[in-house]
Amino acid sequence: MKIKVDRQLLLTQLSYISKAIPTKTPLPVLTGIKFVVAEEGLYLTTSDSDITINTFLPLEVNDTQVIQIDSVGSIIIPGKYFIEIIKKLNGDNIEISTFEGNYVTIKCGRSEYTLNGFDVTQYPNIELIKHDNPIHLEKQLLKTIIRQTVFSTANSENRPVLTGVNFRYDADELMCVATDSFRLSKKLVPLNKLHEPFNIVIPGRSLIELSKILDDSHESVDVYLANNQILFQIGNISFQSRLLDGIYPETKEFVPTTFGIEIKANYHELYNAFDRAALIARDQVSNVVKLNILPEEGKLLITANSPEVGKVEEEVQVEMISGGELRIACSALFIIDALKAINNSDVIMSFNGDMRPFILRDQYDETTIQLIVPVRME
Amino acid sequence: MKIKVDRQLLLTQLSYISKAIPTKTPLPVLTGIKFVVAEEGLYLTTSDSDITINTFLPLEVNDTQVIQIDSVGSIIIPGKYFIEIIKKLNGDNIEISTFEGNYVTIKCGRSEYTLNGFDVTQYPNIELIKHDNPIHLEKQLLKTIIRQTVFSTANSENRPVLTGVNFRYDADELMCVATDSFRLSKKLVPLNKLHEPFNIVIPGRSLIELSKILDDSHESVDVYLANNQILFQIGNISFQSRLLDGIYPETKEFVPTTFGIEIKANYHELYNAFDRAALIARDQVSNVVKLNILPEEGKLLITANSPEVGKVEEEVQVEMISGGELRIACSALFIIDALKAINNSDVIMSFNGDMRPFILRDQYDETTIQLIVPVRME
Missing domain, CATH: 3.10.150.10 (DNA Polymerase III, subunit A, domain 2)
Incomplete structure (x- = not known):
């Protein structure tokens, strides 16, 4: 040679x-x-x-x-x-x-x-699983799906199936879900009848590496499924990953669809307030911040307290509030991760009381939700 | 407050x-x-x-x-x-x-x-040692002294005094020396009669941190010495460090002044050749590269060999050679560190046989030398 x-x-x-x-x-x-x-x-x-x-x-x-x-x-x-x-x-x-x-x-x-x-x-003989019937996905769309879900996969191998993102296709919709059971990311993508129904779990790490190869263009990626493997064909690059074994849990009943309390706030104000509160919150085991929605004052108060370091109070003027007062506690880092995946000008946060999961989403995008399970208030 | x-x-x-x-x-x-x-x-x-x-x-x-x-x-x-x-x-x-x-x-x-x-x-009461008789040094000069010497200080605490840079002033010259006993950096700075003679050792780490505060301007730094402490006054910033105890070794007889073999080569060609050879050399314990000076061909050959990985041969056309053929071995990383401290267009390397220390220096600067002790050829 x-x-x-x-x-x-x-x-x-x-x-x-x-x-x-x-x-x-x-x-x-x-x-x-x-x-x-x-x-x-x-x-x-x-x-x-x-x-x-x-x-x-x-x-x-x-x-x-x-x-x-x-x-x-x-x-x-x-x-x-x-x-x-x-x-x-x-x-x-x-x-x-x-x-x-x-x-x-x-x-x-x-x-x-x-x-x-x-x-x-x-060198081991690794067969690539190309066949005649690929699914076509836009590079940019695939990259967005990964960005908005993969961070919610579990790090621990306690339940291996949770370390991946569930891609489930049926009829005309692709549903992508990741959860570590403390938070959940879900994205729905309308897709024309393109393939037999499938229900697979792609390892989170594979998706993160794949994402580094994808640019933001609208070119198409051909996706092949076979033998517990998935192959992404991107121009002259073939990227193949094994799939995770096991049944991905049903999450539908876990995600509320009606809410008693909603607020809308500016993305950057919200992000910066939680980012600053996290400086104190991260000193605690589960990075706990407390949220206090005050409808009469049109405010969201964010507080964190560390007996060792000190405390912080951040005030965010909200653009819309519906429902009554609420006090709820959760991980500041989960909120920051969820906001990073949203990245738009206005964010809607929807609640059902202090012990029920709540949701963050882009005001213009109802197909993507970030769900967070609250922690018990002290 | x-x-x-x-x-x-x-x-x-x-x-x-x-x-x-x-x-x-x-x-x-x-x-x-x-x-x-x-x-x-x-x-x-x-x-x-x-x-x-x-x-x-x-x-x-x-x-x-x-x-x-x-x-x-x-x-x-x-x-x-x-x-x-x-x-x-x-x-x-x-x-x-x-x-x-x-x-x-x-x-x-x-x-x-x-x-x-x-x-x-x-808070402990730390007295700053300002007095009436400081030494004035240019910021840029002080920064250069540190950059050209501090990397040769010892990392290990076997001989604590070698973890610092020796600053010795007498009559009209400041001599700055660092050595870990495998290599040595030395810089001479002509200084007008400015102070009583001194002979101190400043911890390498202190100098590295001080260097981050110094910019490249010609403004003056006031230097105060007292009570086993040194204080650098840089505008409104006071930077004080303890000095190292112990007698710094005499290094004069260690540094040769006449040489049998000399070459001159382009800085970037030399740097890149050693940098590439280091990829293979670093697989060995002491990062050994072999240098082979070939006067008749006007060449310096650089080779490295790792039984596990493979080998490399780099050829540098030299601009000047005096003396005979030479084969000598040393650490590639020591040469790279020395070249980083030189940073000019042409470098002179001076040798006295394969078992004697050799020197690298900027062709235009005889006051700064980088000495390296060779290792035994296999």
Whole structure:
């Protein structure tokens, strides 16, 4: 195997596949990049067992030759070293060749590296599950779904299924739900009849890594489902993740649809007030802040108290209040996470008393809700 | 005590004094900021026992009132919380007042914090050692001295005196030396007869923190020495550090002055070549690279070899070579640190055989040298 390849384009490919190089693995060959030179171009693959990423760089990009092939072939190259070397080399083109005994030589300008590789036969055979009937999703929409839900997945492995986001499609609607049982994020996406119904759980970490590859464009991502795997095809990038086993809990009855008390407030005022209150609240185990809705004064009071540090009181003028006075306590960090996922000018908060879950949402978006379970008032 | 103070100016003062707030201390009161409101303005003090920083903000800055005093007084305010709160508050002016029981209230816009403070009598009395006969040093020069020497101080406490930089003044020259006994940095500064001779060791960490406060201007810093302490007066900032006990070793005979082999090479080519070789070298315990000077070819070859990862060869065309061929081995990281401290277009490297220390220096600056002890070739 011997090729010359454009350094910048190679770096772009490496930035995609780097996300599936494991730092620790019982299978050392997985710390490598599967580097395959074929007649039509360069294929790179990495896998940490959960996620597999594959990219393809053709010989020509925008009518410019970017790869010159002397001979085809394949090898596993140590991933971390290879990426750092390609970053630091100084030149537009890099020559990469293999020689007997699984060595790979990287030449550029007056630099020459020889790395110990692995034979390609040692790399596990990971099949990509492409078939004829993908679901089409906009990149931007997929990225938004992830941003608005994934932070509510559970960190602990107590109930593994809760570490993922539930994607459930039926008839003409895709419902995406994440919950760690203390809060819940839910997004409904209207979708034309596109696929057989499905009900899957995608690991949160896979979605976070996928999100880093997605830009905000409206281009389409092709999504394939099979064999307990999901494959996202984004241009020349294939991103495949295993799905989580287990039945995702029904959450419908958990999410209230009618509310006794509602307020509307400016996004930035609300965010900054909770952010400042969190400075004191975070000294407490569950970051507790107290909310006090005062309809007569048109105010939301936010207070936090730490016996060790001190206390804080923040006052937010609300734009609309319906219902009576309310005192309720919850985690300041949950509210901040929920507000980050909203990111609009006005926020509606809807309550049903001090011991019932409450909801935050964008005033213009009824399809996305952020639910938080309150804690008992002292 | 009750004042209103300009938020931006207060933040600037806090950025200076934050450098002496300890994260861990057996004396909890030291995690606080000594906040003293006097008729003439605001004094802030922090101390981690080694370093004490004191700033003064007058009532007026550039003819604009920046502090409005309702009543004078003093308190110790929890440092970390206070700084984060002042950063996050939203408004130009902040009201700070104390009330009975060592509480301090911070008000700004619709935010109000109350923090638990300490009585000012609990704060250790740290005397600043100003007197009538300071040494004047340019800020920029002091910053350069620190940058070019401090990285060679020892990290380990085996010989505590080596964790500092030796400042020795005699007649008309200031000599600054740092060494961890594997490498040595030395800078000579011509200074007019300004002071009695001195020979002190300033802790490396103190110099690193001091450096963050110094800008690159030519303004003067007043330096005071007394009672095993050193005080740097930078405008309204007093930065005091304890000195290290013990006799700093004589290093004169350690530094060669004549050399058998010299090369001159472009700074960036040299830096990048060693930086790339370090990728492989750092896999070895002492980051060993081998240098091979080839006078007939006008080349410096740099190689590194890691049985696990692979090998690298870098070739640097040198601009001047005198003397014969040489093969020598040393730490790639020591060379990179030394080059960072040079930062000029051309570098001179001077050798006396493969087992003798060698020197790197800026071609235009004979007063600053970076010495490195080689390791035995395999």
